[in-house]
Amino acid sequence: MPSTLSIILGVHVAVSVVTFTLYAYDKIRAGAGGRRVPERTLHLLALFGGWPGAFAGQQILRHKTRKLPFQIVYWMTVAIHAGIWGVFLFRGSGR
Numbered sequence: 291m292p293s294t295l296s297i298i299l300g301v302h303v304a305v306s307v308v309t310f311t312l313y314a315y316d317k318i319r320a321g322a323g324g325r326r327v328p329e330r331t332l333h334l335l336a337l338f339g340g341w342p343g344a345f346a347g348q349q350i351l352r353h354k355t356r357k358l359p360f361q362i363v364y365w366m367t368v369a370i371h372a373g374i375w376g377v378f379l380f381r382g383s384g385r
Contacts, residue, residue: 313348
């Protein structure tokens, strides 16, 4: 039976793949002038574990890198996520 940590990490990988895919889709739609993925959706996915996929999408696809308000919210989601992991790991260490 998989451990809780392996399940959590698996979910993070899956959410990151979905997030990267949505960044790619949004980039295509932006170029075509079509309906876009809401920024709120991209931020929520980043918050729920997809921030590595979001980071990869931004860097590899060069998408959403120049929009400062978007970047501020994105990095806040990363900080919140890191803080949650810090609490989780600190409590798990028995301190």
